[in-house]
Amino acid sequence: MPGWSGLEPFVGSKVPVEELQEKIHLAISRHANTISATGSHELEKQWYRSVEDNLNKLDEFQRCVSRVSSALGRQIQEERDHLRSKIKKDVDEMATSASQRARSVQTQTVPMFASDITTLALIWFEIPSLEKHTSQRLQNVLSDVSARQDGASFLFDLGRHLQEGVAEEGDASDGTMSRPTAARRLVSELKQYFRAVDNLQYNRATQKMQKAPDACVSELRSKSIESDQEMPVDSQDLADGLRTFLAHYGRMYDELKRDELDISKVLAKSRARVSELLQQHSVGWHVDPKVVKQDIPELLAYVFMHYTMTSTNDAYLRLVAGAIAEGKDQDLEAGIRTPHNIQVLAVLRFFGFGDKDAGPMLANQLVQVETGGGKSLILGSAATVFALLGFRVRVVCYSNDLSKRDESEFRQTFTDFGVLQLIKYSRITTYSEDLVATLGDTRSLTRQLLQGDAPVAPAPKHHDLPEVLLFDEVDVFMSPSYLGKTHDLMARWHHKHLQDILRELWARRSEVTSLNDASLLCDDLRSSREYLGLVRSFKDAAYVIDTQVASMCTSLYEYMQKVPPIPYFDDAQQCVGYKVHDAIDCAAVDGYKTAFALLANHNRLTNASQKLDENLAMLVPCGQFSYANINPSYIFGVSGTVAQLDMYQRAEVVRYGILAYTTVPSVFGKSDFRFLEQDDAIKVFAATDYFQAIAVAIKQVILKKRAIIVFFESAPILRNFMASSFGSALPTSPQLLVEDLVHDEKLRRTKKAAVTGQITLATSVFGRGSDFTSYDSRLQENGGFTSCTPLSHARQARSGRVRGGLPGKGKKVPLVSFSMPMT
Template identity: 30%
Template structure:
């Protein structure tokens, strides 16, 4: 099945394996002289599996034979190969009760593919002309993209070849020429090599700077939109910044540079300020520091990342190999901090910056400035991966300035945890109160805390169903051999219609009440939840991975959340199926005690100021805009122009919204696809089609309308 998801495919083979094991065990009934011979059935199944595997492998080998001779396979060849290969992987992984030589066949497939990859590497090493190296790299990258199972290993070989070419030419101009040829590749594969492979980081940076440098401060200010903009004052502040920044880079940019003096000067400029929640100091003296302080921070950032500049010796545009702030990013920071406004005051505000145009740089630099000026800064993002990526990129800068304790990156869940546990671990406090009738977990914090500022990465996260109108409910856990016995009893008796009244008569329940005499009502409520969830745990979607039960949260799999006691009984169920070890099961048996429910929407109000960057400020709906203004008191907005210049994106109801009969729905979509593929109206375009549901997508995919695109 072309559309089968990997998890579903693995599950299918896992079920085959379980059914085959049942069949094997059932052979003990042969001694009862049944009308059927289970040995024959087992052999039939084995022969059927072997035939299917043989057919798959034969088909794969026929594709690989053509691949070995001529690497130009069709798109359909790659699709069919990937389906077959992934089925073989799932078979090897899940069908543990049958051995059909799959492991050896997979080794053979890998060998054929990498023999071809190695011939291209060898060709590039023998003929190191830039044209031949370009061709070999594109050949390798095409396979990396079309055979995703081999992507990681092939990309490693591409990196090795790029580094080899870089070393033997020892000439930045030669490597730049290679980049130029790849960038001109009409298939787009060459551009993928430039954007995805580390040896081209410097070249990619030079391309970005080349594209954006023509859109200078004049362009930015002329196209800037927002509330209370004073363009002349902003330009004055930017000129102050730019003068400091250029001088600092020029003075310090040299091989083996020492940056200790620069770091010391940054701290001296900032001074020893500590902002308090009830006493925030943002006077003229502090405001005046911001352009100079921003220049010093950006100069340090540029100099700390100057390795590509030194690699580009001999290049005509060597400065393009430096990480440099764009005027739009600097103005965005000034707008967020009120610099260049009429009153130059701190206030809640949002700035729109396009995707890929420097949101992370703007937030990282903002965090530095605010932390140096005495604030505690929290950068909140919807994605754990993106949050950690951005944080790691700026850790060297934060660390060199001694700011690691004052700048925190994380998801909104992490933000809630930090705010709730500000005076001590709430889970630990609850556990101590119940188990020891004491409370030593709360901090008696005599230290005056810094005022907190929230920096938001993408404001539409506020209105996702995971956030706005939802609550965060941390839970404490009680573990005890007595509790373990009680939970085992509930699991064992789950099919006997065990209810609370019957449970109360058991020794296990009464032993728990003796152990925690002051918390009988709490245990009774917990048992009600447990008795409900033991019969309903299979209804919730979970993932078994790394001997744990996990859940998909935004773009990540998390293991530290639980859905009532459904998660607990999922551990029991998967343990019985052999997917979870006894050790892991034992570690996850406990009674959960809710520590309270905290509204996600209220958490931002714990901060003295809310600021942020987003790509969707202009497209917020009226109700969303109203919430931002009335609930979060964000009344100042800024819309930054694109660093790439004015885009031609247009939306007109007449041309872009179509209403057709249901019978013509797929035909209209197909016509629109065809028009754009051939460039009928506005040049050839790549197309993304979004459907309302998986069902609708499948209907379109299987329809006769799709025709030649299928």
């Protein structure tokens, strides 16, 4: 290797450098070839999880070797590419064969076809490095099926077989996905082909619990937020509203079943009705919902009918209509998604139905809806109706990923009804920031002031339309990033001297090991040509320049010492951001850490010069604005945790003018949710045994052929566990679910978590709002999945009693775990 010849003076005989190099090169080549050959063998055996593991080994091997020898790195890459090409060839051959059968005049039997595409699904899910290629080929095959004359019928039968009829093969206790699991997940992933089957599963779970309108209303309760005492409900008013909705929706549903209704007719009817309401009752450009209350059920029926039609394939709807006209299989109708009475009642409560002694305005309202009860559907449909009446609507939740998911689900509805521009989904903090932005360009005014120009304030952006705030989960108002926090506006001031100062600080970063070092470095900079030039040029801003240069020095110390919050470099977004719930927010800034993180990662930037020019600037404070300072016309929301709020949290909700909440029964009927019988859910360990206790808990679960998800308080603690001797000795390789993953990868790992033998190590933010869904019948039979959370340790960490990612010496730490079945 390079430099070995320099060792010759220190050894008794000449070092055979060339011979050693040749042997090492040969050993590396053989090792790469062995990994590739093992992967090829496992591909023939259809051990796809192991194939992916070997691809990853080759990737890592190539990265390590390339640092020493680019030629050897290319050789390993060739082995990896050879294995990848074999997998692609297998996928292409399977897909081509399946497509040919799909286009065949002869009817392909469902079980044979299901077996073909289940194998493709296994490759898709178990070899994520090729998931785009495999997914596209699978979709091509299913598109060929849907193009058949009997495509809708065949896909329905195929979907039902994938859900219930694919046979088990072998043992997948090591976390390898079983064929039935892959088949069921395939139906869930490609809903555009299997909507009717997905609807059938949902309807089976909910429609059998569907009660008469009066019975649904009788179980509804209204309670005071403050005292939890029951409040009067006008049950007759609610029941009348629900019956009116059902009458309008029922008429359209009958037309739908006779193939006499399409989306254009639904939209035309809704537009005509809204136009009438605007002409009769308009206040400016909007309609007061209270004035047209009697018309709300009709508008809501149009929205829900659109939902019914867009959640069911057109070809399938025609198939149902034909079957009903011929008096054939009525079971096909169960594949059409229809709203549940409970979901309709929740929306009607927003519009004042059931309010006793109501005033001239709608009352802010909160509805408690259980998990799986369709909260996103309730908010999406309510948003559409409010927007049709001329309101601007903001739908907020705590997670950016969930906001994107829900907005995507209803984008077609908003577009078709012509209200897309009136509805926006976001985190609640983003909503507050957008409100501040309407006051004017504060940053521009600040820069003008610093540069000695007379600030010219543009007119604030006022909206003529009133605004409705809809929220998903009441604890958005209690979020640590929202309650008591401020939106601190910073203006970036660019100047060549400022860039030079930041670069000089980065070049001398090794000198900063303490805050005192940072202070001394700052004193040194104040005598530099760049600093003195800035002060001379902008005398009125001398104080700001001095305080910000001091802040630069402090930020350098905090960056080098990894003082939280820690900046993350996001390769996908090509930016530096900070952890906000379950995502990396590149708009967030913490002093000058972002600038230093970009300098540290400049070699990973695709356009380094431009990015550095944008970010190497002085951050000038422009003002602080309270996130909680919001004042929409109305606030409505859904939540599953209202009853669990403590007195202080309830007072915070009341502060927003939400005085009451409504409880509605579950769409799944009376809940029989319970933890499995276990007397060891909480165990207490010495702090020094913390990581060992987690590893033991994981091994016990995996030995029982179940799955486990461990929620760590933070990513550093998770990584400390992985770096420990206990983390490296787990029975199978775990997958990590952390905030800095790209969105698609988070979804993939979430869906993979509830598989027999799977170990998932996640940060705590994924403990809520994440859809951990099981398609694995063996997992259910073995007792479901186990969730493990060191809850007390999390509280100690927040209160400052934990140091260095572990509890202090002599501390006791409860490890809380529970097991439960999944659906």
